Amino acid sequence: MGDERIQTEPSRDTLVETPERQANSSSASVEVKNESTVQTIELDTPPPPRGVSFCMRIDQFTSAAIRPFFGLLCLGVSICSVFFSAAILITSNNKPVDSWAIQPTVFLAIAAALSNTAVTVAYSQAVIIAWWYRASRGATILALEKQWEASTGLFSPLYHIKHPNLVVVATLLVWSMIADGPMLQRAASVVSATQWKMLPFNVTLTPELPTGFSGQRLYNDIVMSGAVIAICEDWTAQTPISLAVNPPCKGTCATTVRGPGVTKATCSTKTWPITYEMYHDPNATWGEWPMPVSLDPTAPTNPVFQVVLGPHKDGPSNPVPQEAAVTIIGSISIFNSSGKFEETKCYWVPAILEYDVVFGNDGHVRLLQDLDNPSSKVVALANNTHATPGWVEPPKQPATLDFLADYLGSFVKANASAVAPVPNAQAESSTVWHADATTYNSQAFKYHNFTWSAVEHTYIDPTPDIINSMNEMMFRSAVLASATQPNVSQLIDPGLSLEQNIMANQSVTHNVFHSDFAWFGAATALDLIVILAVLPLFWGFWKLEKHLSLSPCSLALAFNSPLLKEADPLKGAEGVVERYGSMKIKYGEVVDGEEGELVMSAENSRIAPAERVDSMASSRKAFARCRDRGRV
16 A cells, blocks of 8 residues: 555645555555545546546445345336236126125226336336446446436436436336326226026916906806906006016026916818909908998998907807817908908917016016917916806806906907998999998007008908917916915816926126226236336446445445545445434535635535525536536
């Protein structure tokens, strides 16, 4: 140490070996003392220009004491938050809103806040390491100042965007993480969705109409029961059918149940051909029923549309032994002034049918009947009824289906007739048998195929509608009987049960969480890019001393501030606080001799109040001097 020398310009400066460095020969240094400054200069570096107090090149610090494990751990926490967000989005996707006590968006907000905070903490440690690592490799004060500026504030890195470096890029990306939270929030939303699931249910419903449900027959009358009257009123008003399943259905449950209905037993058809000449002949006749005359009681008439529904009466050559509903449908079918009149008589007997139904969460059921073939799903015939004669002597006989057929018949009946043609009439429609509107009721108008041609006259078959209505009335009757009559099981065929175990397709429409993984992917990409930008800033941490930071005390110690010359350099800012923690200092212009300098000094230094200047302006002037004397 005694043989080493340093070359300086001729001056009053003297070289003194510092006692703090004598213990460490690898970092030997000397103090340069003059009237105004005290500088410590490493012996293996060239001397700084005269007059430079802290604008010097900082040599390499070689210590492996810094361990930025907490910062690296924070980056790991940010990565873990990405997986946590993914788990929340996957788990909550298409799940009902009410199945989550805390909404997924809350967890996503926590994950975003945790990730952003962790990255910010890691970044704050990384920029310190990056600054000191660059200083240890050698850099100008201006370069270090720019790097520090780039790591502070939102707009500071924008000033250096023309000459970007890792710190500038990392700072901008860390600020961009404010978009991470909104993107994660967009990744989770609430939508309305329908979910289907097959589930077992139980329903209480008799598969047959109980014997005597309509009432009792005596003489030529029916003594109606209170239950059948209620059913007829409900059917007329089309009130909802109250039938619930157990357990209760959530949403809607589509299934099939067995219930009472009617099916075709036998039919017979009569046909009367109508030729072209008959269609134009006022004296032509067809059909068997006497038809009412609308306006002129003496005018001839013929049937065009007839509907009759009523109960079957037992008698000679009885085609069916059960109680039955009888339909008689007569309709004309004319094309090009010729065709036929056809009359069909059918017997409809009680049976067990399979009904497509939909149970609701309101305790009601809705029938889904086949409009074209209402009796297509017949399970078995019902054997708990028998036909009764038209006249019944005492005692009374049970009537199961009779009143339902009578009641429905009053709604579906029709008896429309045609007006005879007028020879040599000017209107073509008057020269043929044409419908008499005065004989039409709602049913006739409903099923008439209206055309603009006088030589065409047809009707739609009303049978499917009639049977669907009959089946609905019987289904309603079964629901009411199952709920109100305790002896129903004794009034149906043996071996049948009211309890039906069914499988239903439950459809629930409710609010569910929907995960948009495109937004999650964008947020994840941003997180990973920021992490990859911050991670390189930790490079070289093993070369730096543990105590290094961007604390003012640490920087002042590194720049050999005369005020801190007795502080322990191995303890950094902590050593400064230990040695000078009780000292009062004040920023201002210290006058020493002819010149004054803006420095941080002890309060007992002489300060000229008139010479004090604004601290911000002074800082800018001081930095300008550094910039002029030390370029990148």
